[in-house]
Amino acid sequence: MEVHRFEKLWLALALVLIVSFVGTITYGSINEGIRMVDDSGGTVDPDNLGQTEFDDPGVRQVGENEYEVYVVARQFLFQPGTQNPIEVPADSTVTFHVTSPDVVHGFNLAGTNLNTMVIPGQVASVTTEFDDTGTYGIVCHEYCGSGHHTMEGQVRVVSQSDYNVTEANE
Numbered sequence: 001m002e003v004h005r006f007e008k009l010w011l012a013l014a015l016v017l018i019v020s021f022v023g024t025i026t027y028g029s030i031n032e033g034i035r036m037v038d039d040s041g042g043t044v045d046p047d048n049l050g051q052t053e054f055d056d057p058g059v060r061q062v063g064e065n066e067y068e069v070y071v072v073a074r075q076f077l078f079q080p081g082t083q084n085p086i087e088v089p090a091d092s093t094v095t096f097h098v099t100s101p102d103v104v105h106g107f108n109l110a111g112t113n114l115n116t117m118v119i120p121g122q123v124a125s126v127t128t129e130f131d132d133t134g135t136y137g138i139v140c141h142e143y144c145g146s147g148h149h150t151m152e153g154q155v156r157v158v159s160q161s162d163y164n165v166t167e168a169n170e
Helices: 005-030 046-051 160-169
Strands: 056-063 066-074 077-081 086-087 094-097 104-110 113-119 126-128 132-141 153-160
Touching: 005 077, 046 077, 056 086, 066 086, 066 104, 077 153, 086 094, 086 160, 094 113, 104 126
Parallel strands: 066 094, 086 153
Antiparallel strands: 056 066, 066 077, 094 126, 104 113, 104 132, 132 153
16 A cells, blocks of 8 residues: 555644644643642632631732732722732732632733632632833633623832832821
């Protein structure tokens, strides 16, 4: 049986595509900074967020140039983030702890690799570094109801001196 040279070419191309797809999936699943949603951030009672660290969501300094931000995602806003932008200093490492009291939301910080699902009762913890000043949009990427398209917020990264001035005025 003779296999035509064009059939051999198509078989080789198909094999290359399959190996490329498997390689891409493997790289994406083990690459640093990419992981599945798990319960490493802990859990909270979504009906009683007032009795947890999410009672007063916002930015907290936990070390030199290290900050934690507690965010509550609820239909159809991020608290803080939507009405009051989250403000953090440049040249800092920021860990976002995000939870929801109502439905599944998404937390995507546009322009960074920070992206997670927000599941009621679970705390999603994700860390990123901000080296430069700028404004980043927060987007909900999980359909959460009729007002989903309006669910957005902002993270402002300001210089260390501007952050200290703002912090002193509060």
